[in-house]
Amino acid sequence: LMSPAGARALEYIHGRALTDKTIRKFGLGYAPDSWNALTNHLKAKGFTENEMLAAAVAAKGRNNGFYDMFRNRIIFPIIDLRGNVIAFGGRVMDDSKPKYLNSGDTPVFKKSKNLFAMNIAKSVKSDSIILCEGYMDVIALHQAGFENTVATLGTALAAEQSHLISQYCSQVILSYDSDAAGQQAAKKAINLFAQTGVKVKVLTVKGAKDPDEFIKKYGRERFKMLIDGCENAIEYEISKIKDKYNMETADGKVSFLKEFCALMSQINSPIEREIYISRYALELEIDKAAVAAQVQSLFKKRVKAQQAKQERSLNIFVNSTPDKQKDFERSKNLQCALAEDKLITALIKNPDYYKYILSKISSRDFITTRNREIFEILCQRLENSLSIELFELSSVLDDNAMSAIAFLVASSNGISYSRADVDEYISILLQNKSKKSESEIAQMSDDELMSFIGSLSRK
Known part of the structure; x- marks a missing residue:
């Protein structure tokens, strides 16, 4: 971006009123107008075509042609919560289509489980997060001082993303476009956040097409006034109904x-x-x-209709078997995986164990990704006084997770779980935690390291 080849892109970014400090903060870049600049560079570094395809930075065309995925675009790195670049978004500098091009899912990146700028917003001392539609809105708001702003990654909000946001705030402010698509996206987001216990407000930007343009026209303080005066989710939906008649x-x-x-x-x-x-x-x-x-x-x-529908769905889950996609995690330590299964089952059958379990263990002590995600959602719902009945969980968990839970509960029919049982399962997981290798400890984030040390002190 800072090279002569990126001069036009840098001029475009400066034209959007972004400073060099903001450019560096978000690691913005430029993909040259070339079909093979990146692929040739990566080949010279020793990467294979299959590795580039797996990372979604290259693609195959007709006749097995191999080319760069991003060409002549401003590049927005997608960074995970640990600070690792895991994907990219690319924006054109003219009116050509598509305006935005985003990395597809890869072994290290799932669109539905990540958010743009969440790596920054998670550390902001605020009880709210502003959710926008696009990268430029997020960057403009951060530059104006609203660093608690994030965006989805080229798709509508997913349940996993709403769950992720809810771990870092008690209130979400939706800042979507006011067109029909934006209103539909806001409605879906409201429904998803209702399942997390997070309060929702809806920001209506008047006098500009989006937050980026509003701040350029009216400044930071006027935007702050918009945030302070925005409607809650119910008031927003009532206003939309009133406008129709x-x-x-x-x-x-x-x-x-x-x-x-x-x-x-x-x-x-x-x-x-x-x-x-x-x-x-x-x-x-x-x-x-x-x-x-x-x-x-x-x-x-x-x-009545909802319960009937969910019970029909639940019967399907109960009669199915969990997928084997993540069996490699279980096979690494089957004893711990089984302890996780039983701990989750015990919690579902005895929600009053929630505080007791959390006083001894956290989701970071789980070794399997799916069980960790299930445990986090169960704890989050209990923390917000929401039901963890199976027919309620089917609205917030994906089919694979529901199949796993339904299978566990059905398999434990007639079995009761005492606190002594729970202590045994927790003990197994904490013993495994204490056996982590030096290399595993060295790769931990600060939060994970503190949790690890805390789990050892509780033993």
């Missing part, structure tokens, strides 16, 4: 109330439903009892 007419009120009652029926908290029903019954000068009765009727129908 003429509230001065009887027909408009009836149409609004039909959608309003349907929305209220999606809220599990009776207190929260009561607040909104009271407010809008008063505003529309209609009988509150009539609105409440309609909402309660829809709520009961929704719960």
Whole structure:
């Protein structure tokens, strides 16, 4: 980027009002307008074509042609929580399509489990995270001082990403485009975060097409005012419904109330439903009892239909067997993997063990990736007073994880788990933790090292 070949790209970035300090902070780069600049460079370094394909930095075309994936694009490195570059995003500098090109999934990168700039946002002392759609919005907000900003990676928010965000904040502020696609993305995000216990607010950017443009026009302080005054998720959805109808007419009120009652029926908290029903019954000068009765009727129908659907899905999970994709992790230490299985089963059957288990062990003590992720989600839901019944978990876990859990629970039918049993499973995992090699310890992050030392002191 700083070479003569990158002069045009650097001019473009400076034209977007990004400073050299910001460029260095995010490691921005430039992919030359060449079909083989990177592949030739990597070949000279000793990398094979298969390795480049696996890393998603090269591709094969017709007639087995081999070429650079990123050409004549601004490059945005995707960095994981440990500070490792694991993928790339590339943006054109003109109106050609596609505007953005992103790395596909690789052995070290899964789009659904990573977020742009989360490596920075995770360390910011804030109880909220701002979630944007694009790289440039994130970078502009960081430069303006909002370093608690992240973005998805060219796709809609995934359940795993909402779970990751919820580990670092108690509130998410959605800053999506105001077009139809942005509104649809916001709606999906609201539903996903509802499963994590994280509060959601929705930022509406008026007078500009996105946060980047808004800050350029009006400055940091005006954007801060937008954040402070943004609506919560329910208020946002009600506003969208109101915008559709003429509230001065009887027909408009009836149409609004039909959608309003349907929305209220999606809220599990009776207190929260009561607040909104009271407010809008008063505003529309209609009988509150009539609105409440309609909402309660829809709520009961929704719960009944949802449980029936989830129980049908659960039967499929129970009758299936977990995939063997990650058997290599289990085979490395089968005793620990089985202890994890039983600890998870014990927690599902005895949620009141939650605090006790967490006082002795953390998810970092798990050796298998899937069990670690399952344990984290169970603990997160319990921390937020959410159910860990199997039919509830099916909405936040993928099919493979659900198959694993359903298989464990079905296999333990009639078995009870005492605290003594739990202590035994924990002991097995902590003993394994203390056996880590010097090389494994040397590769740990600061947080992992502190957790490792703490687990030894608890023994």
